[in-house]
Amino acid sequence: DAGVTQSPTHLIKTRGQQVTLRCSPKSGHDTVSWYQQALGQGPQFIFQYYEEEERQRGNFPDRFSGHQFPNYSSELNVNALLLGDSALYLCASSAGLAGGAEQYFGPGTRLTVT
Amino acid sequence: GQSLEQPSEVTAVEGAIVQINCTYQTSGFYGLSWYQQHDGGAPTFLSYNALDGLEETGRFSSFLSRSDSYGYLLLQELQMKDSASYFCAVRTPDQTGANNLFFGTGTRLTVIP
Numbered sequence: 001d002a003g004v005t006q007s008p009t010h011l012i013k014t015r016g017q018q019v020t021l022r023c024s025p026k027s028g029h030d031t032v033s034w035y036q037q038a039l040g041q042g043p044q045f046i047f048q049y050y051e052e053e054e055r056q057r058g059n060f061p062d063r064f065s066g067h068q069f070p071n072y073s074s075e076l077n078v079n080a081l082l083l084g085d086s087a088l089y090l091c092a093s094s095a096g097l098a099g100g101a102e103q104y105f106g107p108g109t110r111l112t113v114t
Numbered sequence: 115g116q117s118l119e120q121p122s123e124v125t126a127v128e129g130a131i132v133q134i135n136c137t138y139q140t141s142g143f144y145g146l147s148w149y150q151q152h153d154g155g156a157p158t159f160l161s162y163n164a165l166d167g168l169e170e171t172g173r174f175s176s177f178l179s180r181s182d183s184y185g186y187l188l189l190q191e192l193q194m195k196d197s198a199s200y201f202c203a204v205r206t207p208d209q210t211g212a213n214n215l216f217f218g219t220g221t222r223l224t225v226i227p
Contacts, residue, residue: 033214045215090157
């Protein structure tokens, strides 16, 4: 049973560039949430996708956007990268829109903006 | 707004018991989750409390008091591999009926021999 997978593992981008991160949820899960985790901090909720729609959004600017595909996989896009966007980006999946108590996290993508 | 408070660091001896507290202030509340994260790893789910009381899962137990907006994670028979960061996370609703997790800043547990 495959868990949550994310790609790439690491990424280095220059300020002002755009980046796309990818996530495949755990088998049987249909809801994907994205989190940003700065060093020494807890994960911060970015947004959640269910049935290919953004259902909930945290306090992140419009530079952060996403997409969910019919196979439940998801992408996170960040435009006009800032140095402060450097962080670990985590994808988490769960079953159903209200099944958020137990979320399964992927290994994350470490984004470094220079 | 929402906020969670938990100690930033805790040190305990191998074989001992340690309690990590979490207090929260949220505009809505479904329940309290606990996650473990080793350095360089992904958060992994430990427990969830929606109702008051104690939930036990092996060496780990979690407690919730909704009236006090307080919970704790109890780790027994500590092992060196328990050295990690532990996060409490509040499950909160929004107007769509969806829910997400709002995480605290984490408690770094160091287990010493």
